[in-house]
Amino acid sequence: MSGLKQIVGAAIVDSLHRPTRLLAARRTQPAHLAGLWEFPGGKVEPGEECTQALTREVREELGVESVLGAELPGPLEQGWDLGNGAAMRVWLCEISSGTPQPLEDHDALSWVGLDPVELHALEWIPADRPIVDALLAAIIDPFAGR
Numbered sequence: 001m002s003g004l005k006q007i008v009g010a011a012i013v014d015s016l017h018r019p020t021r022l023l024a025a026r027r028t029q030p031a032h033l034a035g036l037w038e039f040p041g042g043k044v045e046p047g048e049e050c051t052q053a054l055t056r057e058v059r060e061e062l063g064v065e066s067v068l069g070a071e072l073p074g075p076l077e078q079g080w081d082l083g084n085g086a087a088m089r090v091w092l093c094e095i096s097s098g099t100p101q102p103l104e105d106h107d108a109l110s111w112v113g114l115d116p117v118e119l120h121a122l123e124w125i126p127a128d129r130p131i132v133d134a135l136l137a138a139i140i141d142p143f144a145g146r
């Protein structure tokens with residue numbers, strides 16, 4: 001184990017089968033991350049599996065039920081190093097019921113086309129940009145990184 005705190009993030013797409021858009025969320029806190037866009041998610045709590053934590057975070061933050069698809073393989077077993085003592089694993093995800101709302105931790109949500117120009121036009125948390133690129137690569141070539 002690397003000792004990095006485990007975070008999980010959801011790359012919520014409009015359809016796991018034929019993804020065309022990603023749901024990005026704009027953080028409200030802490031101050032240095034407020035206004036930046038991210039993947040909904042959060043910390044894995046003791047005793048939780050990563051996938052359970054992710055389903056819980058999506059429910060708490062957005063008020064929707066979700067179905068997880070494949071994990072987006074990151075460079076580490078713990079996913080991507082976020083540079084803050086934590087690492088994030090990311091799963092593709094689809095909403096199974098409900099309409100997402102920024103209930104907790106976010107003040108805006110946006111469905112963004114799965115296109116490099118559209119996605120990178122958002123002001124992401126800097127550590128998330130390589131994840132955005134991996135997502136684009138996985139969607140263009142679903143076997144990339146395996």
Ligand SMILES: Nc1nc2c([nH]c(=O)n2[C@H]2C[C@H](O)[C@@H](COP(=O)(O)OP(=O)(O)OP(=O)(O)O)O2)c(=O)[nH]1
Pocket residue numbers: 007008009033037038039040041042043044082084086088105125127128
């Ligand atoms: N959720 C999420 N966190 C990210 C992303 N990129 C990134 O660097 N982070 C960082 C921000 C935070 O330092 C940490 C996640 O913590 P969090 O505050 O969202 O977790 P949480 O909802 O469980 O938080 P808490 O209210 O219990 O403190 O990871 C991302 O795309 N999504």
